[in-house]
Amino acid sequence: MLGVTTPEMAAAVSNASGLGSLPVGGLSPETTRELIRKTKGLTTAPFAVNLFVHQVPDAIDEVGLQRMQDYLEKYAQEKKLPFTRRNAPEFTFYTYQQQVDILLEEQVPIVSFTFGIPTPEIMTRLRKAGIVLIGTATSVAEAVALEQAGAAIIVAQGFEAGGHRGSFGEGQLPQVGLFSLLPQVVDAVKVPVLAAGGIVDARTIRAAFQLGASGVQVGTLFIPSTESLASEGFKDAVINAKDTDTTLTRAFSGRWARGVRNEFMSALETSGVAIPDYTLQNSLTAGIRAHGQKNGHPEWVSLWAGQSAAKARRGNAADIFKELIKGVDFAAL
Amino acid sequence: MLGVTTPEMAAAVSNASGLGSLPVGGLSPETTRELIRKTKGLTTAPFAVNLFVHQVPDAIDEVGLQRMQDYLEKYAQEKKLPFTRRNAPEFTFYTYQQQVDILLEEQVPIVSFTFGIPTPEIMTRLRKAGIVLIGTATSVAEAVALEQAGAAIIVAQGFEAGGHRGSFGEGQLPQVGLFSLLPQVVDAVKVPVLAAGGIVDARTIRAAFQLGASGVQVGTLFIPSTESLASEGFKDAVINAKDTDTTLTRAFSGRWARGVRNEFMSALETSGVAIPDYTLQNSLTAGIRAHGQKNGHPEWVSLWAGQSAAKARRGNAADIFKELIKGVDFAAL
Numbered sequence: 223m224l225g226v227t228t229p230e231m232a233a234a235v236s237n238a239s240g241l242g243s244l245p246v247g248g249l250s251p252e253t254t255r256e257l258i259r260k261t262k263g264l265t266t267a268p269f270a271v272n273l274f275v276h277q278v279p280d281a282i283d284e285v286g287l288q289r290m291q292d293y294l295e296k297y298a299q300e301k302k303l304p305f306t307r308r309n310a311p312e313f314t315f316y317t318y319q320q321q322v323d324i325l326l327e328e329q330v331p332i333v334s335f336t337f338g339i340p341t342p343e344i345m346t347r348l349r350k351a352g353i354v355l356i357g358t359a360t361s362v363a364e365a366v367a368l369e370q371a372g373a374a375i376i377v378a379q380g381f382e383a384g385g386h387r388g389s390f391g392e393g394q395l396p397q398v399g400l401f402s403l404l405p406q407v408v409d410a411v412k413v414p415v416l417a418a419g420g421i422v423d424a425r426t427i428r429a430a431f432q433l434g435a436s437g438v439q440v441g442t443l444f445i446p447s448t449e450s451l452a453s454e455g456f457k458d459a460v461i462n463a464k465d466t467d468t469t470l471t472r473a474f475s476g477r478w479a480r481g482v483r484n485e486f487m488s489a490l491e492t493s494g495v496a497i498p499d500y501t502l503q504n505s506l507t508a509g510i511r512a513h514g515q516k517n518g519h520p521e522w523v524s525l526w527a528g529q530s531a532a533k534a535r536r537g538n539a540a541d542i543f544k545e546l547i548k549g550v551d552f553a554a555l
Numbered sequence: 556m557l558g559v560t561t562p563e564m565a566a567a568v569s570n571a572s573g574l575g576s577l578p579v580g581g582l583s584p585e586t587t588r589e590l591i592r593k594t595k596g597l598t599t600a601p602f603a604v605n606l607f608v609h610q611v612p613d614a615i616d617e618v619g620l621q622r623m624q625d626y627l628e629k630y631a632q633e634k635k636l637p638f639t640r641r642n643a644p645e646f647t648f649y650t651y652q653q654q655v656d657i658l659l660e661e662q663v664p665i666v667s668f669t670f671g672i673p674t675p676e677i678m679t680r681l682r683k684a685g686i687v688l689i690g691t692a693t694s695v696a697e698a699v700a701l702e703q704a705g706a707a708i709i710v711a712q713g714f715e716a717g718g719h720r721g722s723f724g725e726g727q728l729p730q731v732g733l734f735s736l737l738p739q740v741v742d743a744v745k746v747p748v749l750a751a752g753g754i755v756d757a758r759t760i761r762a763a764f765q766l767g768a769s770g771v772q773v774g775t776l777f778i779p780s781t782e783s784l785a786s787e788g789f790k791d792a793v794i795n796a797k798d799t800d801t802t803l804t805r806a807f808s809g810r811w812a813r814g815v816r817n818e819f820m821s822a823l824e825t826s827g828v829a830i831p832d833y834t835l836q837n838s839l840t841a842g843i844r845a846h847g848q849k850n851g852h853p854e855w856v857s858l859w860a861g862q863s864a865a866k867a868r869r870g871n872a873a874d875i876f877k878e879l880i881k882g883v884d885f886a887a888l
Contacts, residue, residue: 465694
């Protein structure tokens with residue numbers, strides 16, 4: 223959960239016997255190394271590092287960029303938000319390829335990824351170094367592609383899940399509920415499958431294992447944790463979100479992601495202005511989002527959360543993790 | 556499953572120890588009675604009768620009606636399909652209120668309903684006659700409203716489910732995956748909850764019970780049954796549907812429903828013509844759909860199916876039911 227997860231959160235989960243996950247998608251090689259080292263300093267247990275494996279466009283569509291900046295500039299003015307126009311050459315996008323050397327040098331044991339599949343060369347390099355590779359699928363076809371590419375474990379990300387969809391196939395965005403996705407993915411691949419979306423307590427963990435999962439992935443529950451970077455308003459929005467309060471949107475980042483509906487989301491979506499692709503839109507909204515986070519205005523923040531967000535509670539990450547697995551007899555699953 | 560379920564199918568499921576369900580939504584009182592009597596003639600076991608509890612509009616929007624008819628007339632001409640224009644007074648809509656006397660006279664033991672909540676008067680009349688009332692919810696708020704209105708059992712219909720969404724609340728259409736919806740509904744109401752959407756085998760039944768369900772509701776699996784009214788093309792479409800091949804659409808009926816993507820669906824949705832509300836649009840497309848069913852053209856049929864449709868197989872309804880529950884120890888759930 224980039225922008226929410228801290229080294230402290232990932233380490234706390236690993237120290238509590240889970241597998242903490244450190245998101246470094248789109249970060250510079252330097253920041254990537256720094257965060258990994260910081261996490262290593264907080265736990266001796268293994269943790270995963272999560273990459274964004276997306277295509278960075280060769281060129282930015284100048285017309286689309288200026289149109290969105292026109293809109294955002296006016297919007298920011300009206301709402302008294304900061305906004306600085308930039309020209310195409312002023313944007314810097316880091317790629318996962320630039321992070322590979324760091325992962326190898328830092329001897330990261332587990333790398334998970336989303337938004338695509340690393341190149342065959344990189345998959346091979348990481349695997350040869352003994353790194354366990356975890357891919358993210360939102361459809362059976364994506365799961366099969368990940369297995370064929372050498373993923374050792376696949377996360378089946380249900381429609382319920384908060385944050386960005388891991389989707390990378392062609393055509394319409396897969397929107398398959400976990401109850402349909404998980405057993406069909408389990409039947410289609412031989413590697414272990416982790417369930418993501420709606421995992422909030424012992425019964426949901428047991429149900430996921432019944433559907434064939436070998437493990438679960440949990441995000442939203444940790445947003446209100448003490449170790450989280452989420453602002454108090456973001457934490458409140460998650461805890462107070464009813465089952466129907468989240469939706470998929472491209473407004474904040476240019477990629478489909480699930481979050482609590484808010485003012486910025488509906489403004490962008492009803493504006494009629496075409497939303498540039500990820501990661502350009504993400505860069506364009508960064509200042510507004512940061513302002514919202516800092517000044518306690520959740521209406522300008524991407525309030526990523528899943529459809530079971532209402533089950534989240536404040537507390538430290540270790541306690542949230544313990545509460546999550548309370549009553550689960552993993553040996554019996 | 557109106558248009559798919561037959562008395563033979565409902566009776567076969569009841570005879571196999573399930574609870575068969577006979578859909579009579581929108582049918583005339585006479586047809587309603589006839590179908591109930593036919594089902595009674597095929598089983599002595601209890602079966603449920605399913606109603607559509609929707610508001611029939613006081614008046615038809617003439618402009619909208621003519622615009623859609625303009626479109627459909629041209630479309631039908633191009634595709635060599637039958638289409639007969641009608642004026643507003645020529646449409647007959649039956650209401651669930653007109654079916655209540657029949658249900659009482661026929662001493663139906665169980666009535667399930669969708670698209671809304673019957674009036675307090677009707678709820679009371681049915682309950683006083685000893686009829687078990689089963690309501691359909693697509694959100695926690697709808698489930699709570701159903702319980703308050705006196706539903707004895709609530710179906711939690713996940714986003715995965717095929718066919719019409721049972722939604723009846725104000726605002727945006729609830730689109731909550733079963734994995735999030737079911738446990739949150741179970742926590743919010745005291746009455747038993749049935750899980751709908753993605754139920755296809757023993758593991759999915761066990762998972763639903765893990766999430767708190769007291770039973771499951773199954774539709775799509777029975778579409779390819781021998782007893783089904785679905786054409787061979789419809790049956791094939793269901794069996795061959797991948798996890799991502801269905802979508803929600805208003806094209807066929809004016810109400811949101813999940814079906815396999817086809818030519819008619821995308822034509823209507825990209826036409827830019829406003830789709831009249833249910834049940835008017837349903838009446839407008841009836842001739843085209845019937846033609847498609849009869850002549851083996853699934854591209855003109857509403858191919859209602861859930862996201863786990865790929866698990867469906869041909870066979871008789873009793874065998875499909877036995878296969879569904881094979882390996883489930885209900886006493887242990």
